[in-house]
Amino acid sequence: MVGLITPWAARVAEAELSAALPRRWAHTRGVAERAAEVGRLLGKNADLLVAAATLHDVGYAPRLAVTGFHPLDGARFLRDEHGADERLVRLVANHSFALWEAEERGLRDELASEFPLLEEPLLVDALVYCDMTTTPDGGRTSAHERIAEIVGRYGADSAVGRFIRRAAPEIVSSVQRIETALAVQPR
Template identity: 60%
Template sequence: MDLTIWARDLAGSLLVESLPRRWAHSQGVAVKAQSLAGILSADAELLWAAAMLHDIGYAPSLATTGFHPLDGARYLRDHSAADERLVRLVANHSYALLEADERGLQEALEAEFPILDHSELVDALAYCDMTTTPDGTPTTVDARLAEILTRYDRDSIVGRFIRRADADLRAAVRRVEARLLLAER
């Protein structure tokens, strides 16, 4: 089966009914990923699938640790024939390692799903996630980071994580935007 169809169907089966807003976000992140095909060439389909699946760990049926990157990646590893790079992208999307540290899960995440060496894919997924609203519409990284902090208390796990990851997330977005500009020339 085609990777994109499989990823869309799997994400939809897990999110459509239980978390429709998360489903809308995932679809928007995938649309953003599709816009990067010109700079990713051979990895465009992999990025699209990771974008579609990056938040499946929020699904109530998968949420075992409460840390969605780890829960989603474990599900993909244990219940599908997903490519290892796809699983590792889901596990480490948007600087998840920093949030894993806040949750006391850094060692587990690093041991089970080492970060990909291919930083362009890691940056691309962060770019897609951080430039898409919870409703799936395009936004800026500034607006997205501010929006996240309106949903979570500043001293909550997610609040602390976003503040720690802020500079890294902005830098990833800038690197992708620079690549897009170069590709336009």
Template identity: 65%
Template sequence: MDLTERAYSLAESLLSEPLPRRWSHSLGVAERARSLRPILGKDAELMEAAAVLHDVGYSPRIASTGFHPLDGARFLRDQEAMDERVVRLVAHHSCALLEAEERGLRKDLETEFELERPALVDALIFCDMTTTPDGECTTSQARLAEIIQRYGPDTIVGRFIQRAAPEIHAAVQRVEDQLAHAHEAGQPI
């Protein structure tokens, strides 16, 4: 079984029944990852695998700290021996260090999992933060507003996402610029 097949199977087994909306979101994020193939090159499969797995830490079967990037990455590393780069992307997806700081877990996340290269970090931020909870495409502005509304502005998630907003929007813009450049260069998008 190749990396993406394994990732889809595992994510489905952890999310589809207990968290169907989270599963729909993960499928949408993976679809966004596929749309980045023209700019990802040899890392396209890796990104799609990370995209479909990015929220597995929400699964009641594996949640332990309540911080899904850390729980998901630990599970993928320790129980599944998943590709190290996929694990790092899951651990650090969508500015997770800032949320880890809010939760008192920044040192744990930083010491256990290295950051992946910036272009891939940006790509996963783009995929996650331009996909609604139901798996549809959206803007990063609308996505962040939805997150703040859902969790509340004064919650851990609300505070984190407001702090992370400038970096999220900048990462999305960098990816959109790369896609536009690829389109201008005649690459199929």
């Protein structure tokens, strides 16, 4: 699937998000653009990162929203309807510290048992970086601004607001690790 996974991911994400959720689709395209830029850090995993970035929010698609928790719904869709690569599915399921949000929603055990965390820190950090430095409209932002935007959009007392505030130090650390790696990596 190497080399073919990125165009496939783009087709799937576009089919599920572009008409139903155009703003989410704009965010997704921006996250995928960041992933293409960061891919140079990942060697053979560059395509996997771009595919995960492209599909990370597919679970928001109305027809896929079974639990209402997009990482779980998206991962199940990719696994069950597409037989997608296990690493890809696990990245989508666990993107941007989703396990912590799953805990807020009472879905931690379900997510963790179906889709264990990937033990590939650089790949996981890279996906966090791509998602958390991209605005809802696909533009660039800082991790701090993105976290504040999410809290403002969902409310501090919502499950998302509580999760994102709790995860903020880890999100910022992931973003900083990738920014540092990009700064020292020759182009």
